[in-house]
Amino acid sequence: MDKMQTLSKNQQIIFDLIDKSPEPMKAYSILHNVQKKGIKAPLQVYRALDKLVKIGKIHKIESRNAFIACHNSSCQVSKATAFSICEICEKVTEISSASLSKYLTNFKDKDGMKYSKYNLEFFGLCKKCR
């Protein structure tokens, strides 16, 4: 069930970069960092990002247009994500709370609509910035 996904060359280069980064990376910053490895065009970056997001290896922080590696072994696929974002230093942390994900996965709105995916972004001040 833990179907290991083999990454293509560009995907691997870009994943490695994001994975090593202590903070979310933006697409054009990624581009600058991989130009020495032969990835020259924005589209090459965006295509790899799309795929990596699709298979859950990275997540997009929508409010920041930036990408971080998934460190939550339980999300093979990126369908239930939660992050905390510090409004001063911009540090982003993926939240893995079983109770939170359970609550949101089971959430039904008043029409009884259930959702297949969600993305939650919390904002506040991190320990260091408080």
Next chain:
Amino acid sequence: MDKMQTLSKNQQIIFDLIDKSPEPMKAYSILHNVQKKGIKAPLQVYRALDKLVKIGKIHKIESRNAFIACHNSSCQVSKATAFSICEICEKVTEISSASLSKYLTNFKDKDGMKYSKYNLEFFGLCKKCR
């Protein structure tokens, strides 16, 4: 406490447009629609949008780069927002669930961090599209 905010001319024009729209509006679509009213430049739109978001009259749907009017009388300020988004027709609805907002407002992560704001986007299929 319900301090009525007076909108400036541009803010009012742009709010009225978004408020009448049945769907979230994008910045440049707003721009096209208000050019006849004398708003000619993107920056004029973005400045009004920023302010309207800040005072909670509209919300930004981050995953769509689009804006909708707030129809939730309890959010004077845009600090706790939740939306459902149909992945087919792109219909967006603001969720106002007391239990959801209570749960999220009180949520503490494992470091005990509390958050001052959050934004939640649910994805799925709406009634019509199912």
Next chain:
DNA sequence: TACATAGTGTTATATTATAACAATTTAAAT
């Protein structure tokens, strides 16, 4: 009145993201 704050108008530019096309690689199925 004077002062600070918020808003406006404008030009230019930065940032983020996709379209369209041709070629190549990979995986799988015969």
Next chain:
DNA sequence: ATTTAAATTGTTATAATATAACACTATGTA
């Protein structure tokens, strides 16, 4: 092994989203 489909790549051009910088005007309030 050969064919075929799907995924990936490389490339140029361009679309879509958003902000910087500057000068000026309106508004609220002390």
